[in-house]
Amino acid sequence: MSPAPTVRDAAFDVLRRFGATTVFANPGSTEIALLTDLPDDLEFVLALHEGSVVGMATGWALANDRPAVAILHTTAGLGNAVGALATARVNRAPLVVLVGQQDRRHLALEPFLTGNRLDDLARPAPVWIAEPPRPQDVPGALARAWHEAREHRGPALVIVPMDDWAEPAGVDEPLPAPAKLVRATAAEPAVLAELAEFLGTASNPVLVAGAGADDAESWRGLTALAGKLACPVWQEAFGARAGFPQDHPQFAGHLPAGREELRKALSGHDAVLSVGAPVFRQYPREPGQFTEPGTRIAVVTDDPNEAHRSPVDLAVLARPSAVCGPLAELIPAREAGSERIGRTVELPGAPEPGAPLAPEYVFGLLARQLPKDAVVVEESPSSRPLLHALVPAREPLGFLSAAMGGLGFGVPAAIGLRMGGLKRPVVAVIGDGSSLYSIQALWSAAHYGVGVLVIVLANGGYAIMDKLAARHGERTAAGGKAPWPGFDEVSVSGLAKSLGCPARRAETYEELESVLNEVLPTLAARTEPLVLEVAVTA
Incomplete structure (x- = not known):
């Protein structure tokens, strides 16, 4: 028996x-x-x-x-x-x-x-x-x-x-959970009609896309909706994923994280529809309202917490993918104005010979060479705005970062994406300070043959903290002196090698370009990780 x-x-x-x-x-x-x-x-x-x-x-x-x-x-x-x-x-x-x-x-x-x-x-x-x-x-x-x-x-x-x-299993006990659970995703006609009226009665609407809309169906629906409305589309501030194609001509960029600049960005719009994003993610705290008087705001999200805490005129608790496409079909097409509503991106060229590398030169090369389906996992707080400005997410799951803001997410998350069977190039852009919070994950990448490229921007310190200290000093007239030291002694490429992970270091533009030319074309099929430590200015 x-x-x-x-x-x-x-x-x-x-x-x-x-x-x-x-x-x-x-x-x-x-x-x-x-x-x-x-x-x-x-x-x-x-x-x-x-x-x-x-x-x-x-x-x-x-x-x-x-x-x-x-x-x-x-x-x-x-x-x-x-x-x-x-x-x-x-x-x-x-x-x-x-x-x-x-x-x-x-x-x-x-x-x-x-x-x-x-x-x-x-x-x-x-x-x-x-x-x-x-x-x-x-x-x-x-x-x-x-x-x-x-x-x-x-x-x-x-x-x-x-x-x-x-212990013996309770074989005669019923399992207290369904064998299959199906969630209905169809949007109710009455809800769609209310959203259509919200947008249809506006003279100058605008869309805000967030991490909750990062899937192919939501992208299709939002693209169609933006086309009908002939309006700009912003990405939420601090969004952990891209909710809209960032190479689209109507993509306006990332919303500012402070209320004063947010009001300026949304100025002139009398209706804001936020899809897959809270209203609004901010840091640091600033006084005042999110928008100018007279601007109505609605949110579509499948996250009850986002819906419940958003100060809006209308909140719809539903999957964005179930709402955006059908809503676009109800909206009459608007005539596009003569003004450009999207952003213009100018990529930096190569630095002068002998000039130190800055993060924008790294991102300029990535923008030119990354395949369209590449996934960029970000954990470089001091250079994240530059990354957003220069390297667009062009397909769903094209960008990923830690929504919580804590460090230690980027390297293991990039590894997990590829271990999950993702047949796309995965590039993690990590600060050297950030990398130290989860450097152990490189052993797993090497041991299990996970072909990710980890680009470590090495400036020998906590650059974002140095910037924040300086700004605090400007506001308080206290000097802004940071008590923490730099850590130029740390070699991330050396640490990677000690964990069995192949690593290289680039100190010039030519060295960086050479490695990227070698690795990026075959990155999707790569079965060995590589850490590329790039010496950059703070």
Whole structure:
């Protein structure tokens, strides 16, 4: 007779039912019973830090548009990953996260490695947390976590004591979750009519696109809507993904992050429709209203939190992909004015011989040489505005960054995108300071043969922090002296090589151009990562 199925067996069956193929982990002792002799149909991916575990799973989930599975080790592992979980939530990445716990049978004695109140440690990052009351409830909790992660687009946590896996499964118990969940995506005619009236009664409307509209259907719908309205389209400030083709003639650029400049950008428009973006993402805080008096604002988003906190005249809670195309069909075409409504991009040429490299020269080369379907993963805060200005996202998922703003996302997310089966060139543009938050992820890229190009802009310090300190000094007349030192001694290419990842360093424009000419044409098919450290001015 075959042995009776265990909770572990049933849990793996649940993961298979929903199509899980890969688990990302940095294992600890409380996960040994789960992971030892892992079934051959589940691939185990090792990361050297829990932040990279969640970052890689986030990239994988975004590449596949379905949940990824991550495993964390009780308090220490979950604590290390909380920032990455918060980023995953704001990036709308569906994750099923298993968190190990000490043996249930002596938890009351708080033995070594007890995860004390793990649910509180994780909050508020997860969209859902479960601590199954019995071992037999673990498979059902996993099934529900899959739906919660998918529906609410964020990490769903299941906390499992280490002895639960060997317990007999509740084979006669119904699984407390649907085998399949289908979400209706059709927009109601009455809602479309109200949005059509909102836009139709405006004399000078404008569109704002955000990360929530970053899919092919939303891009098609928004492009058609912009064409009908003959209006400019802005990208939300600090958008983690591009909601509109940024090489389109009606693309106006990225909205300013402060209210004063935002009012100027939207001046003259009497109706603003924000699609897939909150109204409005800002930093730093400035007084006043978002728009000038008399401007009406509406938002279309499938994120209830975005809808609930947006100070608008009309909020529509629906998938942008279900709204934009049908709405465009209802809108009568407007006659385009004589003024250009999009932006003009002038790429910098090569610097003078012997002149130091600045980030704009790096981005100018990327803009000229990147394939149209390339994915740029950004984590270079001091040069992000330049990247936005010079390197457009030309296809859905053409741009990705950490929506939460914390560092350590870029390198593992880029790796996770390619591990998720994305057959597109992936280039991570990372500051040298940012790279140090998740440098361990390069080992995983090298070990698993993940062909990403990581361009590290090395200026030997925290350039964005230096800028902020200087601005603070200007405002307060205090001098703006930063107390932190630079770190010119750090060699990111050297660190990469020590982790088994191939790396090169470019100090001149010619060296940079040579490497890009060599690598970019074959990047989509590349099976080996490369770190390209570029010495740039701050």
